[in-house]
Amino acid sequence: MTKPAAKLINYKEFLQKSEEPAVRANIWKWRDIDQKLKEVSAKDPLSDGRWAVSLVHEDTGKAFGVSPSLNMLVQVFEPGKHAKRHRHSNFAIFIVRQGTGYSIIDGEKIEWEAGDVFFAPPWAQHEHCNTSTTEQAVLYTVQDVPTVTSNGVWFFQGSEGTGFQHRVAERKE
Numbered sequence: 001m002t003k004p005a006a007k008l009i010n011y012k013e014f015l016q017k018s019e020e021p022a023v024r025a026n027i028w029k030w031r032d033i034d035q036k037l038k039e040v041s042a043k044d045p046l047s048d049g050r051w052a053v054s055l056v057h058e059d060t061g062k063a064f065g066v067s068p069s070l071n072m073l074v075q076v077f078e079p080g081k082h083a084k085r086h087r088h089s090n091f092a093i094f095i096v097r098q099g100t101g102y103s104i105i106d107g108e109k110i111e112w113e114a115g116d117v118f119f120a121p122p123w124a125q126h127e128h129c130n131t132s133t134t135e136q137a138v139l140y141t142v143q144d145v146p147t148v149t150s151n152g153v154w155f156f157q158g159s160e161g162t163g164f165q166h167r168v169a170e171r172k173e
């Protein structure tokens with residue numbers, strides 16, 4: 001039998017529950033991230049020349065976020081890698097940890113190097129290129145995927161001209 005979706009509680013109870021801290025303080029150590037990136041690169045890359053690891057806070061449950069409303073990943077681009085253009089309804093903040101390259105966001109070319117921060121707004125076409133022929137590029141990436149998925153409005157579109165996808169999975173009991 002399907003679990004009912006509706007429930008009523010005293011508003012005082014709601015206020016008390018809302019005061020509870022959502023998540024604990026936490027740290028993801030670079031040595032652990034780096035080790036996981038090396039595992040993923042060998043076994044399960046996103047696409048040719050690019051792979052990524054998500055930083056997940058256990059307290060965020062099914063959001064798989066770094067906080068209840070935000071998610072974070074670390075992505076690596078092999079030397080010379082030019083990732084395919086795409087867009088999504090979540091925004092993305094990119095923090096360059098290592099490397100040099102450029103991104104094209106809504107037609108604007110943004111050149112970046114270690115320490116730079118840049119932003120792709122929701123539904124903006126974007127693509128990334130590692131311009132080094134010898135060094136990997138590493139981008140920390142902060143997104144609001146948990147926010148858009150909680151509202152059922154996570155959309156993704158691959159290369160221009162292809163249809164967009166509403167990213168929702170069938171609910172599992």
Ligand SMILES: [Fe+2]
Nearest residue numbers: 086088092126
């Ligand atoms: Fe993206």
